[in-house]
Amino acid sequence: ETGVTQSPTHLIKTRGQQVTLRCSSQSGHNTVSWYQQALGQGPQFIFQYYREEENGRGNFPPRFSGLQFPNYSSELNVNALELDDSALYLCASSLDRGHEQFFGPGTRLTVL
Amino acid sequence: DQQVKQNSPSLSVQEGRISILNCDYTNSMFDYFLWYKKYPAEGPTFLISISSIKDKNEDGRFTVFLNKSAKHLSLHIVPSQPGDSAVYFCAASATSGTYKYIFGTGTRLKVLA
Numbered sequence: 568e569t570g571v572t573q574s575p576t577h578l579i580k581t582r583g584q585q586v587t588l589r590c591s592s593q594s595g596h597n598t599v600s601w602y603q604q605a606l607g608q609g610p611q612f613i614f615q616y617y618r619e620e621e622n623g624r625g626n627f628p629p630r631f632s633g634l635q636f637p638n639y640s641s642e643l644n645v646n647a648l649e650l651d652d653s654a655l656y657l658c659a660s661s662l663d664r665g666h667e668q669f670f671g672p673g674t675r676l677t678v679l
Numbered sequence: 680d681q682q683v684k685q686n687s688p689s690l691s692v693q694e695g696r697i698s699i700l701n702c703d704y705t706n707s708m709f710d711y712f713l714w715y716k717k718y719p720a721e722g723p724t725f726l727i728s729i730s731s732i733k734d735k736n737e738d739g740r741f742t743v744f745l746n747k748s749a750k751h752l753s754l755h756i757v758p759s760q761p762g763d764s765a766v767y768f769c770a771a772s773a774t775s776g777t778y779k780y781i782f783g784t785g786t787r788l789k790v791l792a
Contacts, residue, residue: 571722600780602782607784608785609685609770609782609783609784615779659722666711666713666728666772666774667725667728668725668780670723672721672722
């Protein structure tokens with residue numbers, strides 16, 4: 568049973584650019600949630616996808632968008648990057664929107 | 680507005696003693712609570728959870744207590760071990776609607792050998 572994987576591990580972008588982060592959910596899981604963790608803070612919920620549909624969204628602007636594929640892997644896209652977008656981006660998978668979420672190691676995004 | 684608060688950024692405990700990590704919340708709609716442990720360069724790992732219909736849940740060395748009237752939960756680790764040294768996050772969710780979890784800012788636990 569493979570765990571949650573994320574790519575890339577690290578990424579450096581400049582302001583105004585666009586970025587795509589990827590997540591492969593744990594085998595058998597059909598729900599993926601994305602979180603942003605700024606330095607010294609807890610993870611903040613961005614959105615959740617369940618069976619390829621968005622199932623809830625946190626307080627993030629529309630330039631944060633996502634996608635879930637038929638194999639339940641997921642992408643997080645961020646347009647028009649801002650300096651404050653620098654953070655660790657975590658994805659977590661679960662079964663049927665269950666409470667127990669399994670997190671990936673995260674993607675560290677730095678915006679210069 | 681921080682709906683889930685962990686007011687102690689750090690805690691040091693001697694090996695073998697009890698570690699108590701605290702978490703307060705403000706939203707009375709929250710009805711499910713979780714604790715996660717995070718090591719550097721890894722994602723958070725689920726530890727233990729509790730539903731609002733209970734006031735205690737135990738799993739080995741880990742026990743979570745929930746006081747709904749005080750909107751307070753705590754995680755007890757007994758006995759503490761050096762491998763428990765990590766950042767601990769509590770998270771809360773209102774299960775009506777989406778399973779959106781609100782996390783606290785974390786408490787860094789250091790267990791001294």
